[in-house]
Amino acid sequence: TTLLGKRNDWNPEDEATAGAVGCREQQPPGEIASSEEAEDNSCEMTWKKRQRLADGLMKFSINLLREVQLESNRTNVILSPLSIALALSHLALGAANRTEKHLLEVLHLESVPCLHQTLGTIRRQLTASSLSFASRLYLQKGFEVKEKFLEDSERIYGAKPMTLSGISEDDLVAINKWVKEATNGQIPTFLQQLPGDTVMLLLNAIHFHGFWRTKFDASFTGPDVFHLDNEFVVPVEMMKAQKYPLSWFTLESQDIQVAKFPFKSNMSFVVIVPNQFTWNTSHVLENFPYKQLCRLFPKEIPTTVKIPKIKLDYQLELNKVLSQMGLQELFTSPNLQKITDEPLFVSSIQHQSTLELKEDGVEASAATSVAMSRSVSAFSLDRPFIFIIFEDETGLPLFIGSIQNPNPNAAPQLKDPLDSREATNVNEYPMPK
Structure with missing residues (x-):
């Protein structure tokens, strides 16, 4: 049986019939299905055209990132x-x-x-x-x-x-x-x-500069570590939230976790976090079911979240x-x-x-510590990840990249045993219900 929140049921062949990433799964009501020829001859912006554009640009993005790396x-x-x-x-x-x-x-x-x-x-x-x-x-x-x-x-x-x-x-x-x-x-x-x-x-x-739909409280931001690999960490300023409304899942077939942090302006920061430290960006992206994302993302649930500040x-x-x-x-x-x-x-x-990426909340003067509870679903962006910023409706990839070290100017430190245990036990976090 598959645990809720774990997804391994997508089929690459579905991709031909699914739209691109844009989160409107079918043709919008009121948009008449025109014949291919009629649509091709008109320059009107249709849902289908946007899908085709998003799909082409996603292929270009993956090829571009591979060559740049x-x-x-x-x-x-x-x-x-x-x-x-x-x-x-x-x-x-x-x-x-x-x-x-x-x-x-x-x-x-x-x-x-x-x-x-x-x-x-x-x-x-x-x-x-x-x-x-x-x-x-x-x-x-x-x-x-x-x-x-x-x-x-x-x-x-x-x-x-x-x-x-x-x-x-x-x-x-x-x-x-x-x-x-x-x-x-x-x-x-x-x-x-x-x-x-x-x-x-x-x-x-x-x-x-994305403004989160749900802001992070700046008073909870504090020093933490980002795991570079099995041995080393770097210090980072980590934004934290206790009950952040987050949609995320684990794709078991690829051993990755995927989460979607929405911005205010119809855009989303989608992160792909491989559970192992040895991975190849191209390999992850070439096998990533980006056309299926709408179907794969579950309903948002309150989640304990950690995400590094990045500039x-x-x-x-x-x-x-x-x-x-x-x-x-x-x-x-x-x-x-x-x-x-x-x-x-x-x-x-x-x-x-x-x-x-920062809190975009009001700087609070009183520093309060936040205890990271594991009683709810938890998602930590504390290891190397790939990200794509999508325009939600069309699924256009605005940005794509990979972050191996969000604080490249800091000297890596050896993990202490507690850090190592935390980093390897990703799968013990409760899954979204």
Whole structure:
């Protein structure tokens, strides 16, 4: 028999019939099931189109995270697949023939009709919530940009391509100033220097500060440890709550726990916590039933929760990663004839994302200790985990990443025997009823 809250009943073949992650399992009432052709010819935003978009972006996200982790030796990875996809689809707007085809294939969005209008609509909707996007193309001085590309860029992607002045100090100041303004001051210095001989630069920055639907009381936040592996821990500031309304389950077939912490603005922080310390992110995600999440998440129940405070930013140049994913031509000889008639190639694609998780409650002056009771369901985010921030209705992956160490500046300490016992007995926590 399967314990309540333990899920091992999903079947990968169900995925063909289930929607993407978006938590509307069926076509909304009042939305007439149109024929494929009629829908493909119209640019109206339908539920089905959003599902297709979410599904494609989830595939892109998993591939992207895998390549970044192969490329990067950093402890934590935080990416915004959505903002990278917006930058690449903006480039696709100016691309033709093989280049355009390859861009859309790598994004897994080749089957989304009216792609640019669809992404433009989604970008506007998300900007109205808690996301700050900054995305722009910069071209070397002297390039004559086609009028239609300028108009479409502003109308759909909200950013006209800019021409660099050719004076690198001035350009650097202008770029950093623009990113700082576009991210509400959260990314003050995006670039330390301009790549040499820049022909075209694709910049992409995003800041997210989620406000929990159920706040954590700051007076319960205190020092605790995060288990790096079977031997070492690092000190962290841990947010704690006694009866936090949490939906979570254990997927026994993969030996992982999955929980959903809702934000106020129709978004959720979904965490995947493998019970063992030796795991491979790609392997976990490739076998993860993301299309089934709506069905798998049980009703929220009062749960004793521990989750570390996090403020991390992650910046990287994506040239090598995207080349590995099949877009080498962007950096050598792409067909970008809809941008300009002159030969043009991408010099650099830069991405930065910042993520902040804190209590978002009123700082209380009196420090009270909170006893962590095991009488109710308990969920501790005190070991390495993978996270995905989803937009709830569409299931669009806004962020994806893995946190191996939320406090990389602290020196790891050897566990004391009590810590070791706590870390290995994950399965003795009572399961959700």
